Amino acid sequence: MAGEDFTQARKMVLAACLKRYQQVFPRVTKEQVLLIIDPWARVRRKGPSRYTDQIRTSVALHNEEDSAYWRQQIDSIRPALPTTRLGTLDLSAPASVINALTNFVCTEARLGKAVARQLVEEVITLRNVCCPRTRQLQSGEMPLLTTHVRAHLSEEVATRFRRQAPVILTVWTPEELANCPHTVPDYLELLKKRIVRVCFEAHRQNGLLTLMELQWIFQMSSVRISELICSFEKDHNLVVPTPGTVLDAGRSITHKEVVVSLHLQGYTVKEIARITHHSPRAVDNYVGTFEAVLILYLFGMPPHLMTRLLRKGITLVKEHLELVKEFYRDQQEIRKYLVAKGVRI
Structure with missing residues (x-):
């Protein structure tokens, strides 16, 4: 699929699924397959x-009613x-395959046959767990x-x-x-x-x-x-677990936006974690970073200096600056918020 777009790939998936279905159900139609995939x-x-x-x-x-419903779900x-x-670990594989792999491990890794066979069985078990x-x-x-x-x-x-x-x-x-x-x-x-x-x-x-x-x-x-x-x-007001939200391996700022929005509505870190199904540690980190960026923004510090002072990446700082501009219309609103938080300006 190199150089092709997802639309083309989707057509290929449909054709492959239709062909496979028709091997078992000859009368199945394209519409019926589309209904599933x-x-x-x-x-x-x-x-x-x-x-x-x-x-x-x-x-x-x-x-709260919506939150309770999704918490239950x-x-x-x-x-x-x-x-x-x-259940029981699946070690099944053709004897010829096990023997061939065992001999390969013996030759390449210079291990004894008993150890090599054990390694092969471990690999087969992992494979069968991943492909039930x-x-x-x-x-x-x-x-x-x-x-x-x-x-x-x-x-x-x-x-x-x-x-x-x-x-x-x-x-x-x-x-x-x-x-x-x-x-x-x-x-x-x-x-x-x-x-x-x-x-x-x-x-x-x-x-x-x-x-x-x-x-x-x-x-x-x-x-x-x-x-x-x-x-x-x-x-x-939920945080869906993905690599972007759990491992911070992405550029999505929605989960930060949700957390900050709840924080500005007056909810505590513990309450936000419960509402969003996110970890308290991550919530506290988002709120702390947002408020730090907010203060530095108020005093006119450029983003590249914020990164050095806060020891955060430039992308993260810019994400929080976007949130600042989204939640506050002008500096007067920022001052009012910080004063209410006990910050002396």
Whole structure:
């Protein structure tokens, strides 16, 4: 797919899925396959509103009833780890494969046959956990290898060598598939919920889904996936677990915007962490950085000096400066806020 766009890739995915389905169900149609892998293609022009009308651009005020509802929904997401769910470890593999791999390890690593075989069996076990058999999955589920929740960015470790975690995601529930909406607003509302669910499912299994992975799961461009997640976060004052929000491995500022908005509404760090499902440490860090940038901005310090004083990256400082400009119309409002906080100006 080098040089091609996602639209072309999506066509190839549809063709491959249709071909595979027709091997088992000869009479299956393209529309039936689309209903499963890309329902958006069937509803995007069916109104009564447009895609952009369903994207929230500003953070909503906190609503305790809405927060309680989503707290209950998220708390109910408790998938078992793949290793726990699959029960006994699967060591099955053709004897010829095991023998060939054992001999290879013996030759290349100069290990004894017993140790080499044990290593091979460990690798086979890992492979079978990451790629469970079809009969071990339920309808609507998808196994995936994702970024581990502790795979922090490092200049010493290439991205492809970062720690990963196998997860099993519920892409569709039977109820969702049986009652898939046929209008733009209803479908996008369902899609947001599905995206949020798989993100929390992955997180509960020690994994984090990137936008690229979500793009392939839902067959929608990563740009739109990002917009839908941001819209959901702003609408419900939640922080969806992704590499960008958990590992700070991205440029999205929506989760910071949600946290700062709640802080300015008077909520404490502990309350914000509960509302957003984010860690208190991260919340405290966002609030502290925002207020530090706010003070330095008031006194006219340029961004490059802020980075040295705060020991933060220029990108992070600029993100917080954007938030300052979003939440305050002028310096008088900033002064009023800081005085109320006990800052002597």
